[in-house]
Amino acid sequence: xxxxxxxxxxxxxxxxxxxxxxxxPATGAATTVLMEETLAVSRGPAGIAVHLPETGEALPVxxxxxxxxxxxxxxxxxxxxxxxxxEPDRRxxxxxxxxxxxxxxxxxxNFLDMAHFPYVHxxxxxxxxxxxxxxxxxxxxxxxxxxxxxRCRFWQPMAATTATGAIMADYVYRVPHPYxxxxxxxxxxxxxxRDVIGILLQPVSEERVRAHLMLSLIDHDNPDTVLRRFQQTxxxxxKPILENQVPKKLPLDPRAETPIRADKSAVAYRRxxxxxxxxxxxxxxxx
Amino acid sequence: MSEAIPGAGWHPIxxxxxxxxxxxxxxxxxxxxxxVWRADDDHVNVWENRCLHRGVKLSIGVNEGFxxxxxxxxxxxxxxxxxxxxxxxxxxxxPARTIANRTFPAAERYGLVWSGEAATGxxxxxGLADADAFPLRPLPVDAPAAFxxxxxxxxxxxxxxxxxxxxxxxxxxxxxxxVPGSDDPVAITVLxxxxxxxxxxxxxxxxxxxxxxxxxxxxxxxxxxLTALRDAIEAAAATLAPAAPDAAPIEPxxxxxxxxxxxAAFGRRPALTMRxxxxxxxxxxxxxxxxxxxxxxxxxxxxxxxxxxxxxxGLVRQYSLLNGPAETTAYLIAVKREPQSxxxxxxxxxxxxxxxxxxxxxxxxxxxxxxxxxxxxxxAGGIGVTPLIAMAKTLALGGRPFAFHAFARDAAxxxxxxxxxxxxxxxxxxxxxxxxxxxxAISGLLAGGSVGGTGGRHLYVCGPAGFIELVxxxxxxxxxxxxxxxxxxxxxxxxxxxxxGFELALxxxxxxxxxxxxxxxxxxxxxxGVDIAxxxxxxxxxxxxxxxxxxxxxHQDVYLTPSEKAAGRSIVTCVSRARSARLVLxx
Numbered sequence: 001x002x003x004x005x006x007x008x009x010x011x012x013x014x015x016x017x018x019x020x021x022x023x024x025p026a027t028g029a030a031t032t033v034l035m036e037e038t039l040a041v042s043r044g045p046a047g048i049a050v051h052l053p054e055t056g057e058a059l060p061v062x063x064x065x066x067x068x069x070x071x072x073x074x075x076x077x078x079x080x081x082x083x084x085x086x087e088p089d090r091r092x093x094x095x096x097x098x099x100x101x102x103x104x105x106x107x108x109x110n111f112l113d114m115a116h117f118p119y120v121h122x123x124x125x126x127x128x129x130x131x132x133x134x135x136x137x138x139x140x141x142x143x144x145x146x147x148x149x150x151r152c153r154f155w156q157p158m159a160a161t162t163a164t165g166a167i168m169a170d171y172v173y174r175v176p177h178p179y180x181x182x183x184x185x186x187x188x189x190x191x192x193x194r195d196v197i198g199i200l201l202q203p204v205s206e207e208r209v210r211a212h213l214m215l216s217l218i219d220h221d222n223p224d225t226v227l228r229r230f231q232q233t234x235x236x237x238x239k240p241i242l243e244n245q246v247p248k249k250l251p252l253d254p255r256a257e258t259p260i261r262a263d264k265s266a267v268a269y270r271r272x273x274x275x276x277x278x279x280x281x282x283x284x285x286x287x
Numbered sequence: 288m289s290e291a292i293p294g295a296g297w298h299p300i301x302x303x304x305x306x307x308x309x310x311x312x313x314x315x316x317x318x319x320x321x322x323v324w325r326a327d328d329d330h331v332n333v334w335e336n337r338c339l340h341r342g343v344k345l346s347i348g349v350n351e352g353f354x355x356x357x358x359x360x361x362x363x364x365x366x367x368x369x370x371x372x373x374x375x376x377x378x379x380x381x382p383a384r385t386i387a388n389r390t391f392p393a394a395e396r397y398g399l400v401w402s403g404e405a406a407t408g409x410x411x412x413x414g415l416a417d418a419d420a421f422p423l424r425p426l427p428v429d430a431p432a433a434f435x436x437x438x439x440x441x442x443x444x445x446x447x448x449x450x451x452x453x454x455x456x457x458x459x460x461x462x463x464x465x466v467p468g469s470d471d472p473v474a475i476t477v478l479x480x481x482x483x484x485x486x487x488x489x490x491x492x493x494x495x496x497x498x499x500x501x502x503x504x505x506x507x508x509x510x511x512x513l514t515a516l517r518d519a520i521e522a523a524a525a526t527l528a529p530a531a532p533d534a535a536p537i538e539p540x541x542x543x544x545x546x547x548x549x550x551a552a553f554g555r556r557p558a559l560t561m562r563x564x565x566x567x568x569x570x571x572x573x574x575x576x577x578x579x580x581x582x583x584x585x586x587x588x589x590x591x592x593x594x595x596x597x598x599x600x601g602l603v604r605q606y607s608l609l610n611g612p613a614e615t616t617a618y619l620i621a622v623k624r625e626p627q628s629x630x631x632x633x634x635x636x637x638x639x640x641x642x643x644x645x646x647x648x649x650x651x652x653x654x655x656x657x658x659x660x661x662x663x664x665x666x667a668g669g670i671g672v673t674p675l676i677a678m679a680k681t682l683a684l685g686g687r688p689f690a691f692h693a694f695a696r697d698a699a700x701x702x703x704x705x706x707x708x709x710x711x712x713x714x715x716x717x718x719x720x721x722x723x724x725x726x727x728a729i730s731g732l733l734a735g736g737s738v739g740g741t742g743g744r745h746l747y748v749c750g751p752a753g754f755i756e757l758v759x760x761x762x763x764x765x766x767x768x769x770x771x772x773x774x775x776x777x778x779x780x781x782x783x784x785x786x787x788g789f790e791l792a793l794x795x796x797x798x799x800x801x802x803x804x805x806x807x808x809x810x811x812x813x814x815x816g817v818d819i820a821x822x823x824x825x826x827x828x829x830x831x832x833x834x835x836x837x838x839x840x841x842h843q844d845v846y847l848t849p850s851e852k853a854a855g856r857s858i859v860t861c862v863s864r865a866r867s868a869r870l871v872l873x874x
Binding site for chain 2: 240241258
C-alpha cells in the first residue's frame with residue numbers, strides 16, 4: 001500500500017468525489033486536491049483517468065451520479081445506491097462546486113440540520129416565528145450502513161424554485177457515506193414525489209472541503225441557471241456559518257458541544273462515525 | 288503573563304467606543320477569542336467566542352439589547368448570566384438544563400474595556416483619572432507582547448521629552464511627550480494587549496482629553512508616531528523565531544450538558560442565598576421584593592420560571608419571577624398577603640426585612656413561553672399577573688405582538704400597576720366586571736378559537752383556580768386547541784384522596800416499592816434513596832413530573848391537561864397515585 005499523507009485508513013478506503021464529470025477538460029488535465037494529495041484528472045482513450053502526478057500512480061475511477069469518484073486506498077466494489085437519479089424525467093445537474101474552510105463532517109451536520117432554516121435561510125427555507133423542529137425518527141440502517149432520518153417536517157416560505165407559496169415541507173435525510181448526504185423533500189410541483197438534493201464533500205484536507213451540490217429535481221419549467229442560482233444562494237448562506245464554527249473539525253467527544261432533541265440526526269451521525277472508527281475531519285473522543 | 292497594572296490580571300481588550308449598542312465586538316486575549324457586547328443597560332459582557340450548541344462564533348451573533356442571539360439557530364443568551372433563555376427549535380419547552388456560556392471578568396475604565404482570565408479588583412493606572420483618559424487609535428502589531436513593551440520603552444525616550452519611560456508592569460509603560468505647537472508636555476500611558484502568540488495590540492492613553500476641535504489632530508499626530516514605532520518593532524521582530532501558534536483552548540462542557548437532557552433530579556432544597564435589597568408595597572396587599580445575589584452572579588432564568596422561597600419558619604413557598612430579559616441583577620417576586628395565610632405570605636410580609644438573607648431554589652420553569660406565536664393573549668386574575676408580566680416583557684423586547692388583560696374589582700385591587708403600566712397599549716385592565724360581564728368579556732377575547740402551533744394564537748392564563756377554570760372552559764368552547772392554552776395554578780385546591788396503597792416499580796432504578804395509604808409517590812421514592820425534583824408538592828407546578836411506563840395513573844393534580852391525563856403517559860408524583868394495582872415509572 002502506497003504511503004499517503006492522511007493516516008485514516010477508513011477514509012482512505014472510501015470512494016471520494018473529486019468533481020463533476022462535465023468539468024473534466026476535453027484535453028489536458030485538471031488538478032485537484034484530495035486528502036492533501038494532488039490529483040490529475042483527464043480524459044483518455046479509455047475514458048476519464050485519475051493519477052497522482054507526484055508518483056505517476058494511477059487511481060481507481062468510478063463515474064456515478066454525474067461525478068468522478070476515486071480512492072486513495074482500496075475502495076468497495078460499488079458506491080451507495082441512488083435509484084432516483086435514473087428516473088427519466090429528473091433534472092440531474094451539478095449546481096455548483098464551492099470551497100469551504102471547514103471539515104467535511106461539519107458540513108454534513110449542517111446539511112442534516114433543520115433548526116437553522118429560519119435564521120440562516122430566512123425567507124426561503126424558513127422564517128420566524130416558524131422555528132419549531134417537530135420530533136422525527138432517526139436510525140442507523142443495518143441493511144445499508146447509513147444514517148436515516150425520517151418523518152422530518154419544516155415550514156418553508158419558498159421550498160424550491162417551483163414553490164408558489166409557503167408549505168409544510170416533508171424531508172427524509174440519508175447519510176450513506178461519511179462525507180455525503182442526500183435529502184428527499186416535498187416537490188412543490190408534484191407533491192407526491194420528492195426532489196433529491198445531495199451534498200458530496202471532497203475532503204481537501206481535514207479542515208477544507210470542496211462541496212459539490214448535486215440536484216435531481218422535478219422541475220419542467222425553470223432553466224438550469226435558475227436551479228443553480230437557488231441552490232448556490234442557499235449554500236452561500238451556509239458557507240459563512242460553517243467557516244465560523246470552532247473547532248473546524250467535528251468533535252466526537254460528547255462533552256464538546258451540547259445537543260438538543262432537534263439534533264438527533266447529528267447525535268446519530270457522530271455515533272456512527274465513532275463506530276466506523278473514521279477520524280479524518282474529526283476530533284476523536286478521548287478513549 | 289505579567290501583572291501589567293495594579294488590579295491583577297487585567298488587560299485592555301477594546302476601546303469603549305468599539306462597543307456600540309446592539310453590536311458584538313470580536314476580541315482576543317492571550318490566544319483566546321472573545322465576543323464582547325454592551326447590553327442596553329451598559330453592562331459589558333466578555334464571553335468565550337463559541338456557542339455551546341454547535342461551536343459557532345458568538346461574535347457573528349445579534350446583540351438584541353438584553354440577549355445575544357446566536358446566528359446559527361437563534362439561541363438566546365442573557366445579559367450578565369450568559370444563561371440560555373430560549374431555544375427556538377423547541378419553542379414550547381424551557382431549556383431543560385442550565386446552558387451557559389463561559390464568561391470572563393469585564394470592566395470598563397479609562398475609555399477601555401478590560402478583561403483577564405483571573406482578573407480581580409479594578410484596573411488602576413497611576414495618576415490618571417477615569418474622565419481624563421483619551422484612548423488613541425489602537426494598533427495591532429505582529430510581534431510578541433513582551434517584545435513590543437520592551438521596544439516601546441526603549442523608544443519612548445526618543446519620542447518623549449528625553450526622559451526614560453517608566454515601566455508600570457511587563458506590558459505597560461508611561462512617559463511624557465512634547466506636543467507640536469504646545470509647550471506643555473502630555474503624559475502617555477501605553478498598554479500592550481497580548482492578542483495571541485506573536486501578536487499584540489498597542490493601546491495608548493493620552494492623559495487629558497483634547498478639546499473637540501483638536502481631537503482629530505491629536506489622533507492623527509499619535510497615529511503617525513505609533514505607526515512608525517509599530518513598523519520599527521515589526522521589522523525587529525521579523526528576526527525572531529516564529530512563535531508557536533496557541534491552540535485555541537476548548538474547555539469540556541459540564542457532563543450534564545453533554546447528552547440529550549436527562550430527567551431532572553434534585554430535591555426540594557435551597558441552592559441559593561440572596562439578600563432582600565428592596566421591599567415595596569405594590570397595591571392590593573402585594574409586596575414587591577427585590578432579591579440580590581451576594582456574589583453578584585444571578586443564575587439564569589426564563590419567563591414563566593418560579594423559585595422556591597425557604598422561609599425562616601420552615602415553610603417553602605413558590606413565587607413566579609417578574610423579571611424580563613432586561614432584569615438580570617436581581618430576582619423580582621411579588622407576594623400577596625393572604626388573609627388565610629398559613630404562615631408563608633405572612634412571614635414574607637411581616638418577618639422579613641430589607642437586608643435579611645433568604646434561601647431559594649434555583650429557578651425552574653414549568654410554564655414556558657413560546658416566542659413563535661403569531662399572537663399571544665395573556666389573561667390574568669389578581670396576583671396571577673406575575674409570570675405573565677415576565678412573559679409580556681420578553682415579547683415586548685422581541686417586538687412580538689401580544690395583548691394583556693388583567694381582571695380586578697377596581698384599579699386599587701390591581702396589583703403591580705406600575706409594572707403593568709410599562710407594557711403600554713398592550714395592557715388592557717378589565718375592571719369592575721360582575722361574574723356575567725366578566726364571562727362575556729373573556730368570551731369576546733377568546734372568540735375565533737385557535738389551532739395553536741407555530742405561528743398560531745396562544746393563550747396564557749394565571750390567577751385563582753376559579754378564574755383559570757372559567758378561561759379554560761370558555762377557550763375549549765370557543766374552539767381553542769388544548770396545546771394553545773397554557774396555564775399555571777397557584778395551588779391545587781382539589782381534595783386529595785390517598786386512601787389506596789399500590790405497588791410502584793422504578794424501571795431505571797430497578798426497584799419495586801409499596802406505596803402505603805397516606806404516603807405519596809415522592810415520599811416512597813425518596814425513602815428508597817432515589818431523588819426526585821419537587822417544588823410545590825401539591826400538584827400545581829409540574830416539577831415532579833415523571834413518565835409512566837405501565838399502569839393506570841390516578842391523576843389528582845391541576846398541572847396536566849385533560850388529554851395528557853387521558854393519555855396516561857405522565858404523572859405528577861407529589862399528589863397523583865395509581866388506579867391499577869401496579870404502576871411502573873421511568874425513574
